[in-house]
Amino acid sequence: MWQVKPTGEGRVLDGYLYDIIGLVVLDKMRQSINKVAESRCRELGWGVSPFLSAGSVHGREFKEQATLCTILPLNTIEVAIQESGVLLPF
Numbered sequence: 753m754w755q756v757k758p759t760g761e762g763r764v765l766d767g768y769l770y771d772i773i774g775l776v777v778l779d780k781m782r783q784s785i786n787k788v789a790e791s792r793c794r795e796l797g798w799g800v801s802p803f804l805s806a807g808s809v810h811g812r813e814f815k816e817q818a819t820l821c822t823i824l825p826l827n828t829i830e831v832a833i834q835e836s837g838v839l840l841p842f
Contacts, residue, residue, distance in 0.1 A: 817837035832840045
């Protein structure tokens with residue numbers, strides 16, 4: 753049986769590995785939940801689009817980043833958009 757020891761006891765590698773395992777498990781759960789939700793949405797005739805998150809460009813052209821950013825206070829949050837559409841800081 754594994755024993756989890758606090759990272760403060762020199763078990764930094766153990767803590768890191770447990771963290772990675774947890775992330776993998778969470779991702780697998782997310783994938784399963786998404787499949788169930790997408791299946792149900794298809795049954796109901798609802799559209800299913802790609803997952804979107806901060807900085808994500810799935811489902812839209814990257815060049816549209818500038819248009820999207822017009823609704824954000826970029827100067828206030830100290831972010832700039834390059835001609836290529838990349839936000840700085842990245």
